[in-house]
Amino acid sequence: MDKQGGISLIELIIGMVVFAIAMVIIVSFLAPQAPRSLEPIYQIRATELAKSMLNEITAKAFDEHSDRIGGKTRCSQGASPSCSAPAELGPDAGESRDRFDDVDDYHGLSELADSRDNSLSALYQGYVIQVAVVYDADLDGVADAVIGDKKLIVVNVQTPGGDNIEFASYRSNY
Template sequence: MRVNKPAGFTLIELVIGIIVFSIALVLFTSLIVPQAIRSVDPVFQVRATELAQSLINEIASKSFDEKSDRTGGSALCSQTVTPLCTTSDDFGAEEGFSNRENFNDVDDYDGLSETDGGIKNALNENVTIGNANLYQGFSAAVFVVYDDNMNGVDDALDSGGNYIGKTKLITVTITTPNNENILFSTFRSNY
């Protein structure tokens, strides 16, 4: 007569199975979870690009300098002939005109910094989809310097400050909600 043993797993087999399953689960989650978190990066990058491009378009559409002729005439500011262009030490918004609605030349934007709900369009309106701010969590910073040789370095650093040039480098830095800094730049020449 034959006695049948009950079929099943031993305690050791169960413990080894749980350990193998735990290791596989840890490996799987360590590969998948970071990818899920990064899946929003392209959305942030597209929004950052749109914001930077709109700022660059707005800035580049302004006069080269406060002292340039805005009526399409031939009077351009200069390094040596009157009217002299604004010196690099005097970049930034003119006194009493701290919002973008009143900016009328490229160097007015130097030092502009906007974040979250403070990011507005050229008409000083919030940018929304539905009732949600499109750029919540973003920040934008603008810097303008003279860069005649177009090497990306402020020419005032080489000359000891207070410089006047023919080409301005406009740099827009957008920081996304996940703290990625994306840099955009363009040149605006005196013509």
């Protein structure tokens, strides 16, 4: 009798079990990595959003009472009017986002929109932004209760993954 070559049913079942065990081990190592692979993308987009916001804010005048063309008149300097009090920081009455003209108008901003007040919610879905502007003349990162010559701008971006990333910059009265 000729012996035929091939795989018996038992060998086939054992092979499938070994393959299944190997796949379970491989998938158990790879599956937890999938959500973490998005974190760098979230962080890059958060950086892009915050940097854009900081560029927009720092391009504005130091204060409502400062000269917007060339800095010839600076608030709280000589005969110029006093700078806005710490309690007055934020948008001026009736001022919409597309009319923001000085740094402290952004204090308390939490909407995802560009400088023309166009929504960015679709582009940055799941992101949350919060802007704070405070006086910080001694550059210690703590808000001063008095008018100073430097404002600390803090932009906090929360990614869809739940990470809070904080960016900060100073704007001086020059």
